[in-house]
Amino acid sequence: MIGADARAISIVEERAREIVELHNFNEIRIPVLERIELYQRSSGETSDVVEKQMYAFRDRERLTIVQGKLTRNASIDLDAEVETTVALRPEGTPGVVRAYIEAGLDRSNPEQRLYYSGPMFRRERPQKGRFRQFNQFGVEVFGRADAACDAELLIMIDELRRQLGLELEFQVNSLGDSQCRPAFRAALLDWGRENLHRLCSDCHERLERNPLRLLDCKTDVEVTASAPTSLDYLCEPCRKHFATFEKLLVGSGVPYVVNPRLVRGLDYYTRTAFEVVSGAVGSQSAVVAGGRYDGLVEALGGAPVAGTGFAIGVERLALAIQSKESGTRTAPMVAIIALSDLAVAQANNVASELRTNSIRTDLLSPDRGLKALLKRADKLNARYALIIGDDEISRGVVKIRDLRQSSQQEIAPADVLKLIVRESRFGK
Numbered sequence: 001m002i003g004a005d006a007r008a009i010s011i012v013e014e015r016a017r018e019i020v021e022l023h024n025f026n027e028i029r030i031p032v033l034e035r036i037e038l039y040q041r042s043s044g045e046t047s048d049v050v051e052k053q054m055y056a057f058r059d060r061e062r063l064t065i066v067q068g069k070l071t072r073n074a075s076i077d078l079d080a081e082v083e084t085t086v087a088l089r090p091e092g093t094p095g096v097v098r099a100y101i102e103a104g105l106d107r108s109n110p111e112q113r114l115y116y117s118g119p120m121f122r123r124e125r126p127q128k129g130r131f132r133q134f135n136q137f138g139v140e141v142f143g144r145a146d147a148a149c150d151a152e153l154l155i156m157i158d159e160l161r162r163q164l165g166l167e168l169e170f171q172v173n174s175l176g177d178s179q180c181r182p183a184f185r186a187a188l189l190d191w192g193r194e195n196l197h198r199l200c201s202d203c204h205e206r207l208e209r210n211p212l213r214l215l216d217c218k219t220d221v222e223v224t225a226s227a228p229t230s231l232d233y234l235c236e237p238c239r240k241h242f243a244t245f246e247k248l249l250v251g252s253g254v255p256y257v258v259n260p261r262l263v264r265g266l267d268y269y270t271r272t273a274f275e276v277v278s279g280a281v282g283s284q285s286a287v288v289a290g291g292r293y294d295g296l297v298e299a300l301g302g303a304p305v306a307g308t309g310f311a312i313g314v315e316r317l318a319l320a321i322q323s324k325e326s327g328t329r330t331a332p333m334v335a336i337i338a339l340s341d342l343a344v345a346q347a348n349n350v351a352s353e354l355r356t357n358s359i360r361t362d363l364l365s366p367d368r369g370l371k372a373l374l375k376r377a378d379k380l381n382a383r384y385a386l387i388i389g390d391d392e393i394s395r396g397v398v399k400i401r402d403l404r405q406s407s408q409q410e411i412a413p414a415d416v417l418k419l420i421v422r423e424s425r426f427g428k
């Protein structure tokens with residue numbers, strides 16, 4: 001990825017980082033390689049991510065027994081090398097939860113707000129917006145079971161949406177919890193068995209292994225329209241949680257729609273689930289997704305601590321900003337044309353002053369003639385060309401050409417910065 005494409009990715013990451021840090025999130029760095037069991041136990045054995053999309057391979061690992069307790073990389077009481085299987089991370093949440101438990105935070109200081117960013121790997125059929133290696137920027141909050149925390153996640157995404165100037169749709173749902181989910185699952189199974197003859201072959205398989213996924217089948221949309229949904233089965237605490245969540249979204253002006261068919265592709269979700277979709281990235285429209293996972297820390301061996309979070313598909317959001325052509329300009333404000341060695345020395349000083357004042361400046365090669373260099377400045381899409389030759393130096397001026405308006409004037413080198421700042425402030 002080069003130039004504007006790479007820049008769009010950085011813009012998403014930089015803006016996201018600024019916003020989450022203002023919400024008091026701290027950075028966490030997690031490894032790309034983890035044992036495969038971590039994903040099997042969290043993302044879910046029957047999820048597409050684990051079943052079909054992981055890059056996994058055999059590895060050897062030194063396991064150590066210290067005072068009868070199995071640990072990794074500890075001082076040696078008894079040790080052995082064993083065969084293990086590791087996977088390139090398909091998502092960040094399990095690794096963050098593992099690191100959180102390993103650091104003992106679930107017991108010592110459970111309330112944590114963490115963010116991470118980096119490459120994820122899924123063996124999927126590549127297409128626009130869907131890659132085998134892609135970047136996520138994710139956040140995870142631990143120790144907060146309240147709906148206000150779920151709402152804050154969407155408020156942060158809405159802040160990012162506004163900063164990037166995008167139109168996005170926020171879809172929300174509640175998947176219930178261990179109290180009410182079994183009844184919903186049973187109802188969906190009954191419905192599926194009754195309607196088996198109308199369902200596609202993939203759904204036949206889903207029905208027994210992961211019936212919730214019937215609801216996001218792209219083939220059977222019309223058939224599953226009559227299937228039961230989780231909202232009809234929520235227990236009282238889940239219903240209350242969802243009502244508070246919705247009320248807070250309304251109060252904060254986050255525009256959203258309830259999508260009762262939203263089920264998510266990973267198994268750990270409880271209660272709140274959401275996806276943020278864009279019309280600008282083709283069929284792979286979810287640019288951000290997440291939700292609550294209250295049982296996950298405990299399922300991975302930690303204390304019973306609540307969790308909630310989301311991950312931004314960085315390339316997808318970058319595609320959305322590029323299709324709007326906003327904010328990804330990589331053009332310089334000023335291209336400086338120095339026509340002699342002496343002029344280069346002065347050009348370096350002017351360029352340094354402009355850059356110190358955050359004005360993107362490109363000093364063109366002095367090896368070519370004025371005409372070729374003006375063409376180059378045009379090609380770079382620069383706003384101004386600054387022309388310095390021996391004649392200008394002897395008269396104590398520089399020529400500044402407005403490449404958009406094709407006008408030119410001579411000014412003192414010391415006035416260049418003032419002129420550019422003034423013109424750009426008036427948005428000319």
Ligand code: HAM
Pocket residue numbers: 090091092093122124129130131132133134136138139140265266286287288289290291292308309310311312313314315316
């Ligand atoms: P996910 O829905 O699997 O959730 O992925 C989150 C986002 O990553 C998607 O909405 C999409 O934008 C992007 N994404 C996923 N697969 C690809 C791909 N092959 N190519 C490009 N972009 C992709 C999770 O990963 C959860 N860990 C999110 C979460 C965090 N839930 C709670 N905390």
